Amino acid sequence: MKPNVGFPLLDCWDLILTALKALEIDATLASQCLRSVPLNVTEELVKLDEIGKYLQFQSTIEWAANPPKTGLYREPVNITSGMEEIKAKVRAEEYEGTYQVAEAIRRLLRRVRDGHLKWKSPCLEGAFSFFHEFPIVHFWDDTGGFGKIYAARLITRSPNNTNPVSAVSTIAGEPAFEYLERFVEKDAGSLHDPDALWNSLFAARQDGRITTGAFTSSTLIPEPLSFEIGFENGTTRTINWKATVVGNFTNTTSGSEYYQNHCTTFESTVPLSEQEEENPTTIQEPPSIFENVTERVPGYPVPLAKSYNNMLSSYILPTTDSSTSRTGVLAIHTFLALNETAKFSDFVIDTLDTFHRQNVTNIIIDVSGNGGGNVALGYSTFAQFFPDVNPSAATNMRAHPAAEFLAADAASTITELRKNPYTTKEEMDYAISTPFCFEPQESLAGTAFPDWRDAYGPRDIRGDRYTNYMRWNLDAPEFNITRPRDGKRWSESNIVVLGDGMCSSTCTLFVSAMVNAGVRTVAYGGRPNNGRMQIVGGVEGSQVLTFEELWWLGEMAVSNALWREYGNDTNTTTTPASSSSSSSIGNPITTKRKLTKLRQRLRESPGRLQKRSDSDSAAPQLPAALESVIPLLPTRKLRGNGVVNLRNAFDAHWDVPREFVYRASDYRVPVTAGEWSDVGRLWGRVEEEVWGVDGRV
Incomplete structure (x- = not known):
């Protein structure tokens, strides 16, 4: 293991233990601790290889490497060669420590600008989270100018500008706009639109909270660790970065100990005890997120109704005596409702029923800050406005041997479950819901696929291999979409x-x-220019998959293959059953407990499953299909957390993923101080811009 020679082991770990009670420490101290974690070349190479097994499922590998010219300029990012470059530097010991390796991976994946592509290292997010306490806002001038930058906390203390607030003129010695334009390219998040990235820097009002913005936080060690803010009135303020202690530093007194405890590649998977099998932990149901209240959300008008967390709310804007129209607002800041999807849909349905009864003529749907959620809820909400339109987007995924193995296993499992008279509805529903089962999919013509291979393909596109195009079958019971009985109610x-x-x-x-x-769409805010802006600036993939889910699917598929090869008894010493034997169907693994027991038995008898090349033909042998695919699958649980975008999304008239197509909004409005402080004023401005003061288009 190579010690970090650039940053000798300091007493930062002793100081960390002392500071744990406060949970916040100086960023310099956290930086020293992270940089003291040594580099284990062998372990890091294993980790990089393992991460690569997950990244092969990323749907945009080829598109990111060679972006099409159908949108704004995007930097070409070759994920595969980028990972190989990191490996080469690890072998050459060019990195001073483990932190630098994790930083290189983070910066590579961030350049793709895909919110569904992330790797959270236990040596980064698992240790500290960096922040400072100077959130900022960008307000445009009432006269149409590009506006200025202000300290958000000063604005919240004087929301109506009764006390003049001096604007920020410089940051770290640079003009404020110039510094932020450079900062957003280097250190901001994974949004792919530059105006969305710009907006993400600033404090924002959303669902009653004031979010502080990306300018105030960092997963990487900030550079520099302190900087100066200059104001137009000539005053200055020094801003120091801090760190929140996230990791468990118990019994950690050095960088080497932290590496051993938290930065090794794999997590141990301990089998469930018999007590856990027989007495599963009771999970308390969370409280309902919906409530019929008229409590005012800070910064918003009085609602008709809202969820308790304010992520979903409805309003009717005030009207003038001469107005012949009424405008309703449905604010949807998320499509994530956990186990309350039915209540989410009911809230939307009830809101639109209320709008209809109260003769609302125009509707504003506010999706500010909406990071996504349940696909069915997105399509269900659409169906309330256009019940006779099938909105399902075309999708596909990368086709490669590991994906093909998982798809084949999903299809075989469905067949076996249907033949088994003891299969429960829960087991069948779970099997159909797995990401590589194509039963919930249909062709773009709206017909079912006769066989999983008709969906899988594969087909060659732009030098890579993909499945055939398909779309979600929204009439399938899995989606449970309710459409209004009286049809379309608003144009x-x-x-x-x-x-x-x-x-x-x-x-x-x-x-x-x-x-x-x-x-039509209305985008607000954005960079200080007069250009157009997209309302959609985040990842546009149609399905995300976590590393843990991929690991679990690989474990399940391998175990299912073993069951099919050896029947119900994996401890048998007979040769594998022939394909014509009834026991070859086996008993597919559909629960984590069954899988855990199987893995435990295999660990207890590691010599029982051998490769076909072994001379002892009487012992169970590894199926030939597994010999080639197991090295490609993530079959051990990786420390840390990550996600990949499994499916691209396409519009019917495009052969390019939406992620790479620029679609400007119909309107763009700036945000003034008054509209930031009172969201109702922003909605009123949109109402006037779109429909005019008398309600006419």
Whole structure:
């Protein structure tokens, strides 16, 4: 193991233990601790190889390496060669420590600008989270100028500008706008639209909270660790970065100990005890997120109704005596409802029923800050406005041997479960819901696929291999979409979708469906220029998959293959059953407990399963299909956490993923101080911009 020679082991670990009670420490101290974690070349190479097994499922590998010219310029990022370059530097010991390796991976994946592509290292997010306490806002001038930068906390203390607030003129010695334009390219998040990235820097009002913005936080060690803010009135303020203690530093007194405890490649998977099998932990149901209240959300008008966390709310804007129209607002800041998807849908349905009864003529759907959630909720919400339109986007995924193995296993498992008279509905529902089962999919013509291979393909596209195009079958019971009985109630010209560009994931499926149905969009904020802006600036993939889910699917598929080869008894010493034997169907693994027991038995008898090349033909042998695919699968649980975008999303008239297509909004409005402090004023401005003061388009 190579010690970090650039940063000798300091007493930072002793100081960390002393500071744990406060949970916050100086960023310099956290930086010293991270940089003291040594480099283990062998371990890091294993880790990089293992991460590569997950990255092969990323749907945009080829598109990111060679971005099409259908949108704004995007930096070409070759994920595969980038990972190989990191490996080469690890072998050459060019990195001073483990932190630098994790930083290199983070910066490589961040350059792809895909919110569904992340790797959270236990040596970064697992240790500290960096922040400072100077959130900022960007307000445009009432006269149409590009505006200025202000300290957010000063604005919240004087929301109506009764006390003049001096604007920020410089940051770290540079003009404020210039510094932030450079900062957003280097250190901001994974949004792919530059205006959305710009908006993400600033404090924002959302669901009653004031979010501090990306300018105030960092997963990497900030550079520099302190900087100076200059104001137009000539005063200055020094800003120091801090760190929140996230990791468990118990019994950790050095960088080497931290590496051993937290930075090794794999987590141990301990089998469930018999007590855990027989007495599963009781999970308390979370409280309902919905409530019928009229409590005012800070910064918002009085609602008709809202969820307790304010992520979903409805309003009717005030009208003038001469107005012949009424405008309702449905604010949807997430499509994530955990186990309350039915209540989420009911809230939307009840809101629109109320709008209809109260003669609301125009509707603003505010999706500001909506990072996505449940795909079914996105499409269900769309169906309330356009019940006779199928909004499902075309999708595909990368086709490679590991994906093919998982798809084949999913299809075999479904067949076996249907033949088994003891299969429960829960087991069948779970099997159908797995990501590589194509039963919930249909062809773009709306017909079912006769066989999983008809869906899988594969086909060659732009030098890579993908599955055939398919779409979600929204009439399948898994989606459970309820459509209004009285049909379409508002014309597309009487609906607009409003957002700040940070709409991502399921939100993009919803907005794209609305746009394709003829609904107009309004984007607000953005960079200080007069250009156009997208309302959708986040990841536009149609399905995300976590590393843990991929690991579990690989474990399950391998175990299922063993069951099919050896029947119900993996401890048998007979030769594998022939394909014609009834026992070859086996008993597919559909629960984690069964898988854990199987793995435990295999660990207890590691010599029982041998490769076919072994001379002892009487012992169970590894199936030939597994010999080639196991090295490609993530079969051990990786420390840390990550996600990949499994499926691309396409519009019917494009052969390029939505992620790489620029679609400007119909309107763009700046945000003034008054509209930031009172979201109702922003909605009123949108109402006037789109429909005019007398309600006419």
